[in-house]
Amino acid sequence: MVVDDSAVVRGLETRLLEADPQIKVIASVGNGQVALQTLERHEVEVVILDIEMPVLDGLSALPKLLARDPTLKVIMASTLTLRNAEISLQALEAGAADYLPKPAASREISADGAFKHDLIAKVKALGLARRRNQQRPGAKPGGTGFTAARTRQEAPVKAPAVTLRQQAPVVLRKAPVTAEAVDIIAIGSSTGGPQALFTVLGAMKGSGPLRQPILITQHMPATFTTILAGHISRSAGMDAHEGQDGEVIKGGQVYVAPGDYHMTVESKGTQKVIRLNQDPPENFCRPAVDPMFRSIARAYGRRTLGVVLTGMGSDGTKGGAMIVEAGGTIVAQDEATSVVWGMPGAIAQAGLCTAVLPIGEIGPYISKIANKR
CATH class of the missing domain: 3.40.50.2300 (Response regulator)
Known part of the structure; x- marks a missing residue:
């Protein structure tokens, strides 16, 4: 409608x-x-x-x-x-x-x-x-199609049933065997992402100050990302703002990719800095998760924790593969709590995740890894 x-x-x-x-x-x-x-x-x-x-x-x-x-x-x-x-x-x-x-x-x-x-x-x-x-078992009965044309009929209109494709099984990777804590947390999200971000980051508040930076790419246009960063600051009690080109990355800060710019990371001496670019959209998106994940895999290697939350498409899967190849860790949101299980489903079914969790468990999971000494 x-x-x-x-x-x-x-x-x-x-x-x-x-x-x-x-x-x-x-x-x-x-x-x-x-x-x-x-x-x-x-x-x-x-x-x-x-x-x-x-x-x-x-x-x-x-x-x-x-x-x-x-x-x-x-x-x-x-x-x-x-x-x-x-x-x-x-x-x-x-x-x-x-x-x-x-x-x-x-x-x-x-x-x-x-x-x-x-x-x-x-x-x-x-x-x-x-x-x-x-x-799903116990779900409320409902419609089966993207339903019919502009009409003023009084009787309900239903579309023909649509056959849903079977999804590939999820095979989890073993967690990396290392005593090292991660140095960066990178989160990608799309459809349903703002709510998921508020839930995840809000659940991390009780674990004390975070020493790692958090980089977020949420599929959003300019203006929206400005407002999103403000909402994260208020709801999660973290210092969140849009990343700026050349900005030195600091622990405990949340950096949101600004609308219409890919946000990446570059090593500059002993420091890591944010780089913004307007390279072509990837997966029909700018900002996109894949460029961020790729650059973080190169800059931080095995000390990377990548998180993929609800969203349509498969953005994040190719970049996530590079994080895993570098020895890093990937966790994804499960289907039951995702608005759309596209992005997290794609990376989970690619066998790249060490955990696929309900949204309420992801924040505590991140905190546990982040606080590892």
């Missing part, structure tokens, strides 16, 4: 979505109140929810939509402003699955290839994740 007060934007987004044969749009509505009424009549898997709307705005509608259907996957959509970035992160903390920055001008929506890719990829990934969750 597409929810936006602009009929032009609704029409453009609907056409982009329905150009993919696996996606159908159940309804196209102008505010959150109508979206709630539509949810009573139709079975919906994914909602594209605008922030600024009359009658009932997106942030106010979000908890009501999730109360009506807790399995619903909601993507917040907004133009790229500081205010909207802040609201989008509040929405993620309140249960939204992801966010989608809209082009400033509605006429640019169809022309923006990156927006089209992200819109379709996120809807399909979240729809698939919802279906997988519903196939």
